Amino acid sequence: MTQMTDRPTPDTPTRDVLLDCRDVSLAFGNVQALVDVSITSRAGEITALVGDNGAGKSTLVRCVAGIHRPDSGQILFDGAATNFHSPEDAREAGIETVHQNLALVEDLTVWQNLFLNREIVRRLGPVALLDRRAMRDRSREMVSALAVNVPAVGSRVRRLSGGQRQAVAICRAAGFSSKLVIMDEPTAALGVQETARVEELILRLRDEGHALLVISHNFEQVMRLSHQVWVMRAGRCVGGRRTADTTGEEIVALVTGALGG
Amino acid sequence: MANTTLTASEGQSWPARLKDASFWAEWAALVGLIALVIVFQALNPTFLSLGNIASMLVAAAILIILAVGQTYVIATAGIDLSIASVMTLGAVVFGQAYAAGLSLAPASLLALFASALAGAVNGMIIAWGKIADFIVTLGMLSAASGLALILADGKPVTIIDPLLLSLSTGGIGIFGWSFIIAVVVAVAAHVVLFRSRFGTHVLATGGAPESATAMGISTARIKIAVYLISGALAGLGAILLVARIGAAEPAANTAFLLNSVAAVVLGGVSLFGGRATIVGPCIGALLLVALVNGLTLLGVSQFYQPLAVGIVVVLAALLMRFQQ
Structure with a gap:
């Protein structure tokens, strides 16, 4: 064969x-x-x-x-x-990947993880500062769009359960028009x-x-x-x-x- | 459900918080500083005189600047053991450039450049050579002090410059220029750490390097950048040091190395990386300076100061274990 x-x-x-x-x-x-x-x-x-x-x-x-x-x-x-x-x-x-280890940073918040290396910035002349409000708002939308049971997007990933972490990682992969x-x-x-x-x-x-x-x-x-x-x-x-x-x-x-x- | 536990801990009442060890760990430096101030003031009323406060702030300036650099490195789970000898190297470069006839500005730039270069070399060897931070910066500790000795031929260069003198003696009210410079550095460092992409990537690199890499962050570049920052800030410290002592000496300055790490630990920054503040190490630096200043005011022999600093730091590190 x-x-x-x-x-x-x-x-x-x-x-x-x-x-x-x-x-x-x-x-x-x-x-x-x-x-x-x-x-x-x-x-x-x-x-x-x-x-x-x-x-x-x-x-x-x-x-x-x-x-x-x-x-x-x-x-x-x-x-x-x-x-x-x-x-x-x-x-x-x-192409987005949900790695086996999830590739989350535990000490950062949910929204910081969702936007890791995709941060939204505001430009003020030569400096680019994080637009934290925009990222928090977008994160809430991303999480609620998938009706995911993730607590406040401002909480640190360290505090989430295994399933919640998986949900955050999947949310990140699903967002950003993948x-x-x-x-x-x-x-x-x-x-x-x-x-x-x-x-x-x-x-x-x-x-x-x-x-x-x-x-x-x-x-x-x-x-x-x-x-x-x-x-x-x-x-x-x-x-x-x-x-x-x-x-x-x-x-x-x-x-x-x-x-x- | 995790949601409920989350709100519960965030809405904790004050009495409950005061019983929580992690609360004390978080604020150890501030609590320690306040306690020290109360004790020293009670024992010697000149401790809180304007003159003494002013001199403490000036004395803290260099340490604050070094601690900020050290914080960036430690936030990536590294450690810069060469920070003080790189400062010495910067001071000697400054002295030699000045003695060779260069004016203040180009001599300062040269000093900054030399120190930043030493930092960048640290970073490149660590990031590309994949060698432990500890070993590389230990090597640089020796190499930079050796280079400083060679450049200076073992001799200090006295520098008398009115502008440099006013840098160390002038200021606004009780705030000397050097302290003001340190505050500006700290504020900028805070903004960069918490309000820029780079800052987030520094914390991600320290907290979870594999995750950061998987998200496309170049952890090697971040590593090189933090050591470059640490080196450049050591160079800035070098200029303030020369202004303060009126000479560029190829001296070891080991106390600055220990104290910079101590300030970071006191400030509640995790030595495992990923968690950091700038305020904490700055308060930690003030605490160490207040400790040494207070002991001196009380007439305690200088020999006891390193002992006291050591005890405080180890106690702080023990307290950190309770931090969440």
């Missing part, structure tokens, strides 16, 4: 394919982290990326997010080839109720037309939320399925190598 037969027939029209990774490879020294990985992600869909630890999922999304640069292969975003030199370039293009939101195990550290709230958020982002690329270890969650699943093993993409056309058992078989690859 070859790799190609396991991949679904080219995803019908390419019109709504937002992210298109083609044969992306990356090595760290002698370790081949990614080998010719090709995946796609569509607007208004939740795309799941599954695989065992060390399969290369995080490395792949870090390439998309501009943290790593692939050795070879192409990443097309919104129809154009990308060449990100930094996470900032990717954010400029409309098109693709990458989430690295968004509910791994959360309890049942908090997981439900974060899933609601993910669905709301999908309904708003975002493309979501979600790394998850929770197969039940993947089957419930996603439209498309890509499976990675040992740095390769060993299969892709429309979620509606597959079963949890098949995905598990692909992950473990009992099937395909």
